[in-house]
Amino acid sequence: MLSRVASSIYWLNRYIERAENYARFIEVNxxxxxxxxxxxxxxxxxxVATTGDHESFTGRYGKATKExxxxxxxxxAANSNSILSCLLAARENARTVREVISTEMWEQVNRFHLMVRGGVTKGLSSRNLHAFLADVKANCHLFLGITDATMSHGEGWHFARLGRLLERADKTSRILDVKYFMLLPTVAEVGTPFDIIQWSALLKSASALEMYCKQHGRISPNQVAEFLILNPNFPRAIRYCLIKAEDSLHAIVGSESDRHSNLAEKRLGRLRSEMDYADMADILSGGLHEFFDDFQLKLNRTDDxxxxTFFALRPIEGNVVKEKAQ
Amino acid sequence: MGIRFSHYDPEGFYDELYEEKGQPRPGSALLLRKFASLPEGELQKRQEAAERVILNMGMTFGVYGHDGGHEQIFPFDIVPRIVSASDWEHIESGLRQRMRALNLFIDDVYHDQRIIKNGVIPNDLIHSSKGFLLPCMGLHPPRGIWCHIAGIDLVRISDGRYYVLEDNTRCPSGVAYVLEARQVMKRTFPELFEAYRVRPVDGYPSQLLETLRSLSELPDPTVVILTPGIYNSAYYEHSLLAQKMGVELVEANDLAVVEGSVHMRTTKGSQRVDVIYRRINDDYLDPLAFRSDSLLGVPGLMESYKRGRVALANAPGTGVSDDKAIYAYIPKIINYYLAEEPILPNVPTYICSDRRDRTYVLEHLDQLVVKATNEAGGYGMLIGPQASQREREEYARRIEADPRNYIAQPTLALSRVPTLVEDHLEGRHVDLRPYVLHGRDVYVLPGGMTRVALRKGSLVVNSSQGGGNKDTWVLS
Known part of the structure; x- marks a missing residue:
């Protein structure tokens, strides 16, 4: 697969996943x-703080209000991570790989882009905002389903999954971080019914409330954090994302699951195993927010x-790795 | 009662669907009866449905020189053009003849130039053509075929005959719209396809792939399409063809010449490329060979091509047969190489570099269409009768300053096809671009791009200039 094509598929999926998560950010708040x-x-x-685009926001808007x-x-459109920008970027990436992705995938990205652009142009009031955000999530899920059902689960598909899951791991950590930044009226309210309500809202925004309740029943802050960070089976949990992303990386490289043959595999493997052996006591002792900071930094290094390893356009060396039959 | 087809009036033009007022041609009676039987407003609803399909498919083209919104949705009219089986047989044999002659001509131009020595074409005309490339002299493309893919523009005028208007032998575009227009029509009028026997167009991608594969001696050559990228006006087509042929769509940056061969950069190292269907112009193929100022292109590509390490379709240098002044000589070219009369005639053409022709052109600018010899896409064109006095004076100056760059033709009364305008049908002018492939054999796609000038009275059918498309039904 062409390096450029692999990169576009990876970013197409990151942008779609990012749009979904931004919809979730807004919903949780x-x-x-x-x-x-x-x-x-x-x-x-x-x-705004959790998205990491605080400076760009303050520069242009000043005060943070709901609007x-x-x-x-x-x-x-000037915020390159807004839902609108994500869809535009996703569509541009999809256009550059139209011949690799299925027609159904392309048409879904195209329709999705038109839907978001239409919504933004018409203007969103608080009355239709919830419906719009639900639509954004549903369209992301539709894209994911179409991808799974219409694209061969080969190299391109694995790059798609790799991009999607690394993006999701990052954003789940940021959704949890919202809670850290969310100041309680008084410190004394930690653990009160109000605090519990906030944690369940957070679970809900990660579509995790029902799955969490099946496993733990009552809402306890520690268990919520544990569920979203360390659960190996819930698809939006950080550890799940890393396990599956690593599977895809190995499938792309064609290497054994317990080996690494390049820097990407080494960094992702190390990060995944940190999650395998972490427990909540360790995480909380160092501080949840600090844990996420460190995690996001390592995830960025993995992305680098x-x-x-795969996308950078390096000059082709004299001795050629692979040739077709002469 | 929806559309009352008995009211439709061809208004003195040759109409592709009507013999005369209220009188459909034999092949179109069924279609028009069907339209007439649709309930009020149904045809417009289907037009809107077709436009929605096109929007969701993301079927777009780019327009040069427009700042806002690079992509535009493709304008489409749901009334098809119908071509009878006998008309098509005539067109097809004419195109086969022309394709063979064009290739013999190009091969001769880059070798012995017998056609010049024998005094059929002036030496000047060839050597002053922007499409003539000196670095191509003496090259031997596989089996002596230079132009593998051509889109030859035809028009039909009042006498009911088809004429060749232009030979697009460089990188003709539009075939994707032929394929997609058919998809849209099948979704819009499934019942008509059951009633009609329309020859399918879906075979084009596999024919194209066979043509491209035939350029290599390898049993399983690696074929790629080389595109300038997503900002090219025909990008949609490049990706569609790559998708339908299952080949890689590459940009120049994806390729590099290593030890004389072309390779593409992949996630697993580099892979040899054997055949390139290039959709970039000659000038931008290789900065080492043609334009050193160009950022585009693959350094060393031409050298690799000359050594036969990679095949290009079309071969560099085919633009010489696409020059609008040389076009005027194509009937003689056919006669010279094949000893046959042209099956499809040319439109009379005045070559401005010829003194007598130029005088005539300058005196009759208000009656003629002037075209730049090396332009395409409707750019650099003057339609005399519709132009203002100032525009005509401007063209007179341009012609005198650079006569080699201009030709002129009579303003043709292009045939018309009924087109949906609000709630009724009106005649709009059309042309037809069939696609011809030359691999081991010559293949003509049964159908083609029918471009329609959507503005009332307009003769300019280019999509960049307010033109749209219709599906073309070749009946079997």
Whole structure:
């Protein structure tokens, strides 16, 4: 597979996954603020902080309000990570690999792009915002389903899954981080019914509430964090994402699952095994927020290694690795 | 009662679906009866449904020189053009003849130039053509075929005959729209395809792949399509053809010449490439051979090509037969190489570099269509009768400054096809671009791109200039 093509498939899927997660970011905050006790001010600043685009936001909008933050995360073409920008980038990437992905995948990206652009152009009120965000998520799921059902599960598909799952692992860590930034009215409210409501809203935004409840029943902050970080079976949990991403990486390289033959495999393998052996006591002792900071840094390094290993356009050396029959 | 087809009036033009007012041609009676039987507003609904399909398919083209929104949705009209089996037989034999002659001509131009020595074509005309490339002299493309893929523009005028308007022998585009228009029509009028015997067009990608594979001696050559990238106006087509042929779509950056052979960069190292269907112009193929200022292209590609390490389709240098001044000589070229009369005639053409022709052109600018010899896509064109006095004066100056760059032709009353305008049918002018492949044999796709000038009275059918498309039904 062409390096350029592999890169486009990887980014196509990262952008689609990012759009879905931004929809989830906005949803979790809408849910949290709706449940705030009377008299407390809505908190939108934390949401911008978790995306890492705080500077760009403050520079152009100044104060974080519900309107400005939603505009920034959803409809701002100048924010390269907004849902609108993600769809535009996803579509451009899909266009460059139209011949590799299935027609159905292409048409879904195209329709999805038209749907988001249409919604943004018409304007979103708080009345139709929930429906719009639900649509965004459903369209991402549809793309994922179409990909699984219409594309051969070969190299291209594995690059798609690799991109999607690394993006998802990153964003799940950021959704959990929202809770860290979300200031409680008083410290004394930790563990109160209100605190519990916030944690369940958070689970809900990761579509994890039902699966969590099946496993643990009652909501306990530690178990929620554990479920979203360390669960090996829940598809939005960080550890699950890393396990499957690593499977795809090995499938691309064609190497044994316990070996590494390049930097990408080495870094991803190391990160995955950290999750295998971590427990909540360790994580909490160092601080949850610090844990996520460190995790996101390592994930970025893994992404750099993937770029270097597969996508970078290096000059072709004199001795050629593979030739077709002469 | 929806469309009352008895009211449709060809208004003195040759109409592809009507013999005269209210009188459909034999092949189109069924179609028009079907339209007439549709309930009020149904035809418009289907037009809208077709447009939705096109939008969702992301069927687009790019327009040069427009800043906002590179891509435009492809304008499409759901009333098809119908070509009878006997008309098609005539067209096909004419195209086969022309394709053979064009290739013999190009091969001769780059070798012995017998046609010049025998005084059929002036030496000047060949050597001053921008499409003539000196670095191609003496090259031997596989089996002596230079132009493997051509899109030859035909028009039909009041006398009911088809004429060749242009030979596009460089990188003709549009075939994707033929394939996609058919898909859209099948979704829009499934019942008509059951009633009609329309010859299928879906075989084109596999014919094209066979043509490309025939350029290599290897049992299983690696074929790629080389595209300038997503900002090219025909990118949609490049990706569609790559997808349908199952070959890689590469950009110049994906390729490199290593030890004389062309390789593509993959995630697992590099892989040898044997045949390149290039959709970039000669000038941009190889910065070492043609334009050193170009960032595009694959350094060393021409050298590899000359040594026969990689095949190119079309071969570099085919533009010489695509020159609009040389076009005027094609009937003589056919006669010279094949000792046959042209089956499809040319449109009378005045060559501005010829003094007598030029004088005539300058005196009759208000009646003629002037075209730049090396342009395509409807750019660099003046339609005399519809132009303003100032535009005509501007062209007169241009012609006098650079006569070799211009030809002129009479303004043709192009045939028309009924086209949906709001709730009724009106005649709109069309041309027809069939696609011809030359691999081991010559293959003509049964159908082609019918371009329609959607603006009332307009004669310009190019999509960059307000043109649209229709499906072309060749009946069996």
């Amino acid at each position: 809408l849910n949290l603020t709706l449940d705030l006790p009377r008299g407390t001010t809505e908190q939108w600043e934390p949401l 400005t933050v939603i505009q920034f995360l959803l409809a701002d 290694a993937i770029y270097e």
